[in-house]
Amino acid sequence: MIFVLEDTINGILMGSIYGLTALGLTIIFGVLKVINFAHGSMLMVGMYVAYWAVALTGLHPYMALFVVVPVMFFFGYYVQDLIIKPIFKAEKEVREPITVIIVTTGIWYILDNLTLLLFGPDYRILQDNPLRGKMLEAGQMLISVPKLWGFCAAVVTAASVYVFFQKTRMGRAIRATSLDREAASLMGINQYKVYNIAFGIGTASAGIAAITLVPFFNVYPTVGVLFDIKGFIIVVLGGLGSIWGAIVGGIIIGLIESVAPQFMTATWTEAIVYGLFLLVLFVKPSGLFGVKYDW
Amino acid sequence: MSFLEVEEINVFYGDVQVIFDLSLHVEEGEVVSIIGGNGAGKSTLLKTISCLLHPQSGQIRFENALLQNATPEEIVARGIVQVPEGRRLFSLMSVYDNLVVGAYNRRAAGSQEESLQQVYTMFPRLKERTSQIAMTLSGGEQQMVAIARGLMARPKLLMLDEPSLGLAPVLIKSIFKTIRAIADQGTTVLLVEQDVNHSLSLSDRGYVLEHGRIAMEGQAAHLLEDPHIKAAYLGL
Ligand SMILES: Nc1ncnc2c1ncn2[C@@H]1O[C@H](COP(=O)(O)OP(=O)(O)OP(=O)(O)O)[C@@H](O)[C@H]1O
Numbered sequence: 001m002i003f004v005l006e007d008t009i010n011g012i013l014m015g016s017i018y019g020l021t022a023l024g025l026t027i028i029f030g031v032l033k034v035i036n037f038a039h040g041s042m043l044m045v046g047m048y049v050a051y052w053a054v055a056l057t058g059l060h061p062y063m064a065l066f067v068v069v070p071v072m073f074f075f076g077y078y079v080q081d082l083i084i085k086p087i088f089k090a091e092k093e094v095r096e097p098i099t100v101i102i103v104t105t106g107i108w109y110i111l112d113n114l115t116l117l118l119f120g121p122d123y124r125i126l127q128d129n130p131l132r133g134k135m136l137e138a139g140q141m142l143i144s145v146p147k148l149w150g151f152c153a154a155v156v157t158a159a160s161v162y163v164f165f166q167k168t169r170m171g172r173a174i175r176a177t178s179l180d181r182e183a184a185s186l187m188g189i190n191q192y193k194v195y196n197i198a199f200g201i202g203t204a205s206a207g208i209a210a211i212t213l214v215p216f217f218n219v220y221p222t223v224g225v226l227f228d229i230k231g232f233i234i235v236v237l238g239g240l241g242s243i244w245g246a247i248v249g250g251i252i253i254g255l256i257e258s259v260a261p262q263f264m265t266a267t268w269t270e271a272i273v274y275g276l277f278l279l280v281l282f283v284k285p286s287g288l289f290g291v292k293y294d295w
Numbered sequence: 296m297s298f299l300e301v302e303e304i305n306v307f308y309g310d311v312q313v314i315f316d317l318s319l320h321v322e323e324g325e326v327v328s329i330i331g332g333n334g335a336g337k338s339t340l341l342k343t344i345s346c347l348l349h350p351q352s353g354q355i356r357f358e359n360a361l362l363q364n365a366t367p368e369e370i371v372a373r374g375i376v377q378v379p380e381g382r383r384l385f386s387l388m389s390v391y392d393n394l395v396v397g398a399y400n401r402r403a404a405g406s407q408e409e410s411l412q413q414v415y416t417m418f419p420r421l422k423e424r425t426s427q428i429a430m431t432l433s434g435g436e437q438q439m440v441a442i443a444r445g446l447m448a449r450p451k452l453l454m455l456d457e458p459s460l461g462l463a464p465v466l467i468k469s470i471f472k473t474i475r476a477i478a479d480q481g482t483t484v485l486l487v488e489q490d491v492n493h494s495l496s497l498s499d500r501g502y503v504l505e506h507g508r509i510a511m512e513g514q515a516a517h518l519l520e521d522p523h524i525k526a527a528y529l530g531l
């Protein structure tokens with residue numbers, strides 16, 4: 001029994017990190033109405049930035065926050081501004097331009113291959129970092145410390161983004177644009193600037209996820225793919241565009257992954273995940289928390 | 296030079312021309328109506344002035360400056376604000392959030408609180424409903440929010456696209472009264488309407504738009520007496 005509880009807790013913790021990796025995907029979709037297929041690769045870039053920031057300076061892994069968040073914000077900001085925006089402008093009349101999706105797929109390939117070229121295919125892990133393998137003993141249970149911090153990071157990040165969207169001038173402009181681009185521009189809002197900032201925020205949140213992963217997760221050029229597929233399932237489960245839906249969707253996936261193997265062979269867990277995914281698509285296509293696209 | 300000057304513009308959607316050699320002008324402090332039936336090109340004209348569309352030829356000037364190739368945001372920053380057809384509220388946002396988004400442009404942002412007090416005085420109903428989600432408001436309340444949101448942007452020229460659309464007769468009267476009050480407080484108004492009687496009654500001048508061309512123009516009082524307008528638009 002105690003093992004089930006332990007698995008449940010660790011499943012929730014890991015799941016919230018999955019949710020954090022998917023947060024940016026849902027934010028970017030909510031505003032631009034485009035699935036960013038490069039999101040996993042951007043997470044991968046964040047992991048490399050975090051890895052090197054820590055490996056080269058020997059700082060505590062979480063100190064990488066001060067490097068990774070601004071770097072990733074501007075990375076996302078300029079990917080949208082320099083690569084995606086021109087395509088949006090060329091396809092002004094299309095509500096969900098397919099060419100933008102194709103371009104994000106291109107960015108995915110370029111980032112993954114560029115990383116392979118620069119750093120090779122090696123699996124990298126931060127050796128002897130203070131968080132690696134660290135466990136918290138609670139009664140007879142062992143709780144992973146870096147995952148516990150990941151949970152905190154997910155909740156704090158989601159709450160911060162939520163408050164930013166609800167209470168600030170730019171946050172309201174972002175929500176207005178996500179609801180009606182044309183009406184927003186008639187209110188003096190520059191649609192493309194909003195897109196840049198939404199992309200920056202989404203990418204920065206992937207950076208925060210990267211920092212929570214790096215102390216206990218291998219870094220390699222295609223690591224993003226792993227989170228990409230989970231991310232798509234999570235945002236559909238939680239509701240495309242829903243911030244809290246992403247976190248809850250992540251926790252559901254994390255729970256299935258950690259608890260289900262107790263009761264069945266591990267190969268079944270994926271079947272359950274995809275089964276649930278299909279069920280939600282059939283029963284509630286807008287996802288568990290999908291209230292159109294507002295936050 | 297006029298406050299707003301539209302000179303011989305031609306506007307297309309793809310290959311289809313919708314506005315033909317259209318010229319008009321609006322003077323500071325005036326209320327000018329543009330009337331015309333469905334599909335005449337009224338909304339297209341307002342979208343062109345707001346720079347959501349760009350004319351293939353012709354020019355638009357506002358306060359003597361050309362609006363060529365400007366973006367919609369720049370137009371708002373210069374003081375031309377449109378209340379679009381069908382209200383176009385930010386449906387899932389509260390009344391308050393809708394109003395505050397109206398004050399997004401830099402010129403208006405500084406006086407946001409003052410503007411809020413002004414629109415709440417004009418529409419006391421909205422003050423009671425600040426936290427209600429826009430989508431759940433009645434049609435009349437939604438139109439109040441749309442106009443109030445436009446005022447929050449501190450317009451020098453306010454353009455309204457069919458504000459009476461879909462409202463009950465009582466509400467129509469009060470909306471037109473409000474528009475007159477806005478004009479009396481010094482805002483120039485360009486009003487697009489199909490309710491010819493009401494709109495011409497509160498306007499200084501009017502233009503009749505038919506098939507993308509100005510068919511007639513003149514003092515509002517004269518247009519109301521015109522036999523063609525009486526027959527075609529007033530059903531008399
Ligand atoms: N996005 C568009 N693409 C192609 N044609 C359009 C588009 N928008 C409007 N039109 C066409 O342009 C013409 C003028 O439309 P517009 O909306 O300006 O008319 P309107 O006078 O505002 O009519 P209403 O009173 O019904 O609102 C119509 O024939 C319409 O079908």
Ligand SMILES: [Mg+2]
Nearest residue numbers: 337338339380
């Ligand atoms: Mg119209």
